[in-house]
Amino acid sequence: MSAVVLYVLARMNVVTFWTTNDIYLFSKKSDAGYQVFQKYGCRDCHVVYGEGDYDGPDMDGEGTRRTADWLHRYFDNPGSLVPGTAHAGKFAPTFSKLSPKEKDELVDLLMSLKSLPGSPNYPKPPK
Numbered sequence: 001m002s003a004v005v006l007y008v009l010a011r012m013n014v015v016t017f018w019t020t021n022d023i024y025l026f027s028k029k030s031d032a033g034y035q036v037f038q039k040y041g042c043r044d045c046h047v048v049y050g051e052g053d054y055d056g057p058d059m060d061g062e063g064t065r066r067t068a069d070w071l072h073r074y075f076d077n078p079g080s081l082v083p084g085t086a087h088a089g090k091f092a093p094t095f096s097k098l099s100p101k102e103k104d105e106l107v108d109l110l111m112s113l114k115s116l117p118g119s120p121n122y123p124k125p126p127k
């Protein structure tokens with residue numbers, strides 16, 4: 001197919017062929033975290049590995065936007081970092097059902113999800 005045809009199809013949103021510049025660092029630790037992510041239905045609201053729903057923020061690139069320390073504190077007490085957080089239990093579940101081990105595994109998963117400049121998930125300057 002010629003470049004011109006591809007360009008026209010892309011403008012019509014028939015094909016998409018840009019790269020997102022998201023990086024996944026797979027390991028035993030990220031596998032364990034992905035099991036936990038699926039077990040608790042996090043994908044009903046969050047995207048990991050390009051799959052899931054967008055009711056909450058995209059988790060691809062989370063390991064570049066946040067630190068492991070931030071994520072640990074978020075899972076222990078989301079309201080202390082994000083006042084009025086959806087994860088206080090009104091819209092999104094609290095993290096009280098997660099064991100300390102499961103929280104560690106989730107942090108390992110999220111820290112393995114990196115992004116590069118050019119990705120829509122790369123950190124944005126503060127508003």
Ligand code: HEC
Pocket residue numbers: 037040041042043044045046055056057062065066071074078082084085086087091092093106
């Ligand atoms: C019903 C929807 C919903 C479900 C289910 C859900 N979340 Fe969320 N999550 C949200 C929304 C909305 C936010 C937006 C920020 C806020 O209000 O704290 C969020 C924010 C987050 C953040 C902070 C992102 C950031 O960098 O600011 C993390 C981490 C997170 N969720 C992890 C999880 C995990 C892990 C699970 C599964 C145990 C989960 N979420 C399940 C809706 C959901």
